[in-house]
Structures are given as C-alpha cells and as structure tokens.
Amino acid sequence: xxxxNRRQLVLSASAFVAAPQILRAAEPDTVRFGVLHPNLTTxxxxxxxxxxxxxxxxxxxxxxxxxxxxTVEGVExxxxxxxEFYMGGAPxxxxxxxxxxxxxxPPPLAVVSGANRGHTSLVLSNKLQPxxxxxILGQPLRIAVSxxxxxxLAFFRGYLLTEKKLDLKAIGWQFLGIExxxxxxxxxxxxxxxxxxxxxxxxxxxxxxxxxxFMQAARGDMGPNPPPATxxxxxxxxxxQKNDVAKRFMRAIFDANxxxxxxxxxxxxxxxxxxxxxxxxxxxxxxxxxxxxxLTQAQAQKWWDFIGTAMVERGELSPALKPFPDVFxxxxxxx
Amino acid sequence: xxxxTPPTSPNDVDEPSAAGEREKLxxxxxxxxxxxxxxxxxxxxxxxxxxxxxxxxxxVAYxxxxxxPPPLAVGRTIINTLTLNYDHRWLYxxxxxxxxxxxxxxxxxxxxxxxxxxxxxxxxxGRSRTVREYIDPxxxxxxxxxxxxxxxxxxxxxxxxxxxVIFVVFIAEFFPLYFNTEAGARNINPILVDAARCxxxxxxxxxxxxxxxxxxxxxxxxxRIGLGGAWRMIVAGEMLASQSGIGSVxxxxxxxxxxxxxxxxxxxxxxxxxxxxxxxxxxxxxxxxEKWEVKLL
Numbered sequence: 001x002x003x004x005n006r007r008q009l010v011l012s013a014s015a016f017v018a019a020p021q022i023l024r025a026a027e028p029d030t031v032r033f034g035v036l037h038p039n040l041t042t043x044x045x046x047x048x049x050x051x052x053x054x055x056x057x058x059x060x061x062x063x064x065x066x067x068x069x070x071t072v073e074g075v076e077x078x079x080x081x082x083x084e085f086y087m088g089g090a091p092x093x094x095x096x097x098x099x100x101x102x103x104x105x106p107p108p109l110a111v112v113s114g115a116n117r118g119h120t121s122l123v124l125s126n127k128l129q130p131x132x133x134x135x136i137l138g139q140p141l142r143i144a145v146s147x148x149x150x151x152x153l154a155f156f157r158g159y160l161l162t163e164k165k166l167d168l169k170a171i172g173w174q175f176l177g178i179e180x181x182x183x184x185x186x187x188x189x190x191x192x193x194x195x196x197x198x199x200x201x202x203x204x205x206x207x208x209x210x211x212x213x214f215m216q217a218a219r220g221d222m223g224p225n226p227p228p229a230t231x232x233x234x235x236x237x238x239x240x241q242k243n244d245v246a247k248r249f250m251r252a253i254f255d256a257n258x259x260x261x262x263x264x265x266x267x268x269x270x271x272x273x274x275x276x277x278x279x280x281x282x283x284x285x286x287x288x289x290x291x292x293x294x295l296t297q298a299q300a301q302k303w304w305d306f307i308g309t310a311m312v313e314r315g316e317l318s319p320a321l322k323p324f325p326d327v328f329x330x331x332x333x334x335x
Numbered sequence: 336x337x338x339x340t341p342p343t344s345p346n347d348v349d350e351p352s353a354a355g356e357r358e359k360l361x362x363x364x365x366x367x368x369x370x371x372x373x374x375x376x377x378x379x380x381x382x383x384x385x386x387x388x389x390x391x392x393x394x395v396a397y398x399x400x401x402x403x404p405p406p407l408a409v410g411r412t413i414i415n416t417l418t419l420n421y422d423h424r425w426l427y428x429x430x431x432x433x434x435x436x437x438x439x440x441x442x443x444x445x446x447x448x449x450x451x452x453x454x455x456x457x458x459x460x461g462r463s464r465t466v467r468e469y470i471d472p473x474x475x476x477x478x479x480x481x482x483x484x485x486x487x488x489x490x491x492x493x494x495x496x497x498x499x500v501i502f503v504v505f506i507a508e509f510f511p512l513y514f515n516t517e518a519g520a521r522n523i524n525p526i527l528v529d530a531a532r533c534x535x536x537x538x539x540x541x542x543x544x545x546x547x548x549x550x551x552x553x554x555x556x557x558x559r560i561g562l563g564g565a566w567r568m569i570v571a572g573e574m575l576a577s578q579s580g581i582g583s584v585x586x587x588x589x590x591x592x593x594x595x596x597x598x599x600x601x602x603x604x605x606x607x608x609x610x611x612x613x614x615x616x617x618x619x620x621x622x623x624x625e626k627w628e629v630k631l632l
C-alpha cells in the first residue's frame with residue numbers, strides 16, 4: 001500500500017474543506033427582480049434574459065411580474081424584502097422613503113438607475129386641434145391618467161411649474177384615473193378628451209385614430225433634457241450586504257443596453273412578445289421609446305427638479321427628503 | 336290590565352305566549368333586559384378595548400407604524416380628517432364629507448333599484464311555481480358571478496363614473512334581497528293563505544295582508560345582508576371606476592403609502608356602513624313590525 005506523506009495529507013484535507021465552497025462560488029447568485037408585465041418600459045429585462053446577460057454575470061434572475069399600473073405593489077414587495085430589484089413607475093420609491101423619514105426611520109429603498117427618458121405623451125381627441133397648449137389650458141378638459149399619483153401626471157405638473165409657472169389647480173382640466181387599457185376606448189367613445197401616458201397607449205390611440213399626439217416629452221415638448229419615466233430601484237440593505245451581486249446585476253442590465261443600442265430594429269419581435277403588442281405597433285412605438293437603462297447624477301437631479309419638487313409642493317413628499325442620499329444611489333452602475 | 340303591571344294571579348294570564356309577552360314588558364322584565372344590555376355593552380367594550388391595547392402595544396413595540404398604524408394615530412387622523420384639520424396635506428380631492436356623501440348616494444341608489452326589482456320578483460317567484468320554473472335557472476346561473484367581476488363590463492356599458500358603480504352595487508344587492516324574499520314568500524304557512532281566501536281575500540289583498548307581512552322578516556334579513564354587501568362593492572367599484580368616494584380615498588392613500596389614512600378610510604366605511612344599516616334597515620324594521628306586528632328572524 002502506498003504511503004501518504006504529510007504534504008499529501010495537508011493538501012487532501014484542504015481540498016476536502018475548500019471544494020464545497022469553490023462549487024458554491026461557481027453557482028449563480030439568485031436575484032428576485034420585480035417588473036411590470038406586459039409592458040414596454042421594462043423590456044430591458046427581457047433583453048438581458050434573451051441575450052444571456054444574466055448568465056454571463058453569474059446571476060439567476062427570478063422574474064416577478066406585476067400588472068401594468070400596479071407599481072405600488074412592486075415597491076411594497078421590494079420594501080418587504082421579497083424582491084432585490086424592482087423596475088416600474090417612478091414616484092413610489094421617494095414616496096415610501098418619505099413616509100419612513102416622517103416616521104423617524106432611515107429610507108429603506110434607493111433608485112439605482114432609470115429608463116425611458118421623456119416617455120410622457122399628451123394625446124388629445126381628434127376634435128381638439130390646438131396650435132399651442134396655452135389655447136386649451138383654460139378649457140374644462142377631461143384628461144385620463146393611470147392614477148392620480150401617476151408619473152406622467154407628476155411629470156406634467158413639473159412641466160407646468162417649471163416651464164409655465166402654473167399649478168395644476170390653475171388650469172381647467174379634470175384628471176380622471178383610468179387603467180391604461182381603458183384609455184383608448186374611453187377616448188374613442190368621447191368619455192375623455194385626452195390622456196397623459198406612455199407607450200404603447202400613445203401609438204394605440206394614433207393607430208386606431210382615437211386621437212393625435214399633441215405633446216411628447218422625449219421630443220422636447222415639455223422642456224429640454226426630460227428625465228426618465230421608469231426607475232430601477234433596490235433595497236439599501238441588500239445593496240450593502242451583497243454589493244458585488246447588485247453590481248453584477250447592473251452590469252447585466254448595461255450589457256442588455258448595449259445589445260439594444262446595437263440593433264433596435266432586431267429587438268422588435270422580442271419587444272412585441274414582452275409587451276404583448278403587435279410587431280407593427282411596436283415598430284411604430286419604438287420611435288418614441290428608449291428602454292436603455294442608465295442614470296447620471298445630472299439626470300437624477302433633473303428628475304428631482306422636475307418631478308420630485310412638484311411632489312414636495314403637492315405634499316406627497318416630506319420637505320426633509322433630499323434627492324441625494326435619500327432617494328438616489330447611483331453607485332451600482334458601471335458608468 | 337296595564338301592560339306594565341306585573342301579573343298578580345294566574346287568572347290574569349290568558350295563555351302561555353301572552354304571559355311571556357307581558358312578563359317581557361313587566362317592570363321586572365324591563366329591569367332584567369336593561370341589566371342584560373348593560374352587561375353586553377360592558378363585555379363588548381372590554382373585548383374591543385383589549386384588542387385596541389394589544390394593537391397599540393404591538394405597533395409601537397415592534398415599530399410597525401408603516402404597516403400597522405397604532406389605533407391612537409388612526410383615531411387622531413379620523414378626528415383631524417373629520418374636523419378638516421389635517422396633519423398633512425390632503426391629497427384626495429374634495430373633503431371627506433363629500434367623499435362619504437358620494438359613496439352614500441351610490442349605495443342608496445344601488446340599494447333602492449335592487450329593492451324595486453328584487454322584492455316584487457322574489458314575491459312572484461316565491462308564490463308561483465310556473466314563474467319560478469322560468470326565472471330560477473337564470474337567477475341561479477347569474478348568482479355565482481361575484482359582483483367585482485361585473486366591474487369591467489359595467490365600465491364598458493356605462494362608462495367611468497356613478498352609473499357603473501351604482502350598477503355594480505345593484506348587482507351585489509339584488510341577489511340577497513331576491514333569495515330572501517323568495518324564501519319568505521315560498522315558506523308562508525298555507526293555512527294562513529287558505530284562511531285569508533276563506534275570508535274572501537282576493538289576489539292583491541292576499542299579497543298586501545298575508546304574503547308581504549309574512550315575508551317581511553326574510554326581506555329585512557335580505558336587506559341587512561344586501562346593504563353590507565353594498566358597502567363592500569361601493570369600495571371595490573370606486574377603487575376602479577371612480578374619482579370620488581371613500582373607495583377612491585382608500586386606493587389613493589395606498590398609492591401614497593399612508594397606512595394611517597388607509598385605516599382611517601376603513602374605519603369610516605365601517606362606521607358609515609353600520610350607521611346606514613341602522614338608519615335604513617332599522618327604520619324599515621320598526622315601521623313594518625309596528626304595522627303588521629310581525630316577529631323578525
């Protein structure tokens with residue numbers, strides 16, 4: 001029988017101890033990611049999935065879907081620790097952080113990135129053909145929004161405040177909370193005079209001749225350099241405890257950005273499948289959308305100046321809430 | 336004999352049921368009832384108080400303000416809201432009284448329309464086998480559809496606003512009213528009907544003097560169940576298809592992550608729902624029992 005020397009014994013013992021840890025290290029880290037689905041604004045996740053960006057970054061992403069318009073549920077789940085990341089509408093995260101600060105607790109969530117800059121459209125009924133917005137601001141129009149807390153309404157409020165020096169109360173419009181899927185039928189049947197929403201609702205209205213695109217933030221109709229309409233958020237405790245995993249997740253999202261930028265037209269079938277819309281409609285909508293996800297300090301500040309301050313003004317956010325560090329933490333992005 | 340005078344001899348009592356009635360109205364009976372009522376109130380209050388204390392302690396001790404606001408904070412919010420002296424900016428449109436009024440009017444409208452259709456239909460179906468055989472399968476096949484499932488269709492038919500919500504309330508109230516009335520009309524003792532016929536009662540008199548009074552306990556129960564359901568549907572309907580009403584306040588407070596406002600809306604729904612039930616069903620109950628001297632279930 002071969003004799004085992006001391007060196008071999010030490011090496012075998014070390015290998016025996018280290019092997020499970022090495023194996024575990026090779027296993028992908030699990031990240032629970034909440035996304036609005038079916039929805040155009042969160043398509044970057046599907047791109048990351050289909051292009052293998054998550055696998056390349058050694059991540060196993062568990063997708064948790066939320067119905068469009070139900071961002072509040074997603075943010076609640078993120079806050080309760082049932083998700084690591086959430087992507088959807090924007091104002092809920094600062095709102096929740098604000099409530100926590102009011103209760104004397106630290107803000108639990110952070111906005112880590114954003115997408116769909118200027119994704120807000122004002123679509124009007126074909127009966128209304130004003131040349132400039134000033135012509136209709138005093139009229140008693142019924143304008144639909146997905147909820148009275150909608151990011152698009154917040155955005156429009158920000159536009160009025162910064163560009164027109166007007167408050168929402170000073171204009172004659174009545175804002176009605178309607179699910180996005182009901183906006184086009186409501187416009188067609190004359191129940192509303194217009195809506196403030198994003199894609200594909202805008203394209204659907206145009207294609208079905210229910211209305212016309214009167215203003216779009218992305219083309220500069222609501223001021224220069226519009227901020228993002230969709231935010232990507234995470235839990236601060238997760239970001240601290242598993243910073244490496246969080247950074248790899250952001251890396252995967254940036255890989256997906258590159259894939260989209262390289263060939264947006266090739267992504268149309270994928271976007272159509274994810275959003276549950278027809279390819280032709282998506283191809284039209286793609287002119288007005290940009291799902292790539294990244295956020296600079298200046299863009300975050302712009303979001304705050306445009307949307308955040310209007311929310312503070314309205315009483316939705318505590319004046320004690322500061323954009324940095326209470327709302328945004330952009331350190332995960334590989335910028 | 337004076338109703339409040341206690342019976343002095345067995346001869347004063349004509350029969351056992353009458354004796355029971357008199358005993359109930361006697362001074363001793365009244366005193367006993369008063370004692371029982373007091374005991375019920377004390378025990379009920381202790382139960383409620385215990386729950387409130389545990390709730391307050393848990394919420395404060397475990398720092399649950401954001402998901403389970405303490406009852407003192409909820410109480411303070413209710414008082415501030417009712418006195419229009421808000422502790423933060425009011426983000427829910429018109430003041431709370433206007434919201435409650437909108438909800439109340441919708442509940443009453445839905446309830447009235449349901450009563451107008453369900454009670455006569457229930458009486459007819461309960462008394463006529465032929466009509467029952469035609470109508471019953473339709474009603475029973477519609478009954479399992481939950482009220483909330485009618486909301487998308489209601490929005491499609493009536494658009495967003497009052498009519499859609501009233502329709503959903505009507506649907507929710509129709510079935511308990513119908514089924515209770517039908518059961519009441521079907522279970523009338525045939526001897527009563529035959530006796531009335533022997534005395535020459537024609538169809539309308541029979542309905543007015545026998546069928547309706549005999550069905551009243553069932554109808555009142557149906558109304559009580561229906562009105563509770565109406566408030567549940569009002570909230571569901573207003574959350575989805577309306578910009579005013581207590582349901583919309585509840586939904587919006589959730590969007591704002593204001594759990595205290597959310598609980599304030601829930602407590603107000605409970606108070607107004609209870610008050611509506613007492614006011615409407617209680618009044619009807621009193622009026623009908625006085626008029627027809629019927630015993631309620």
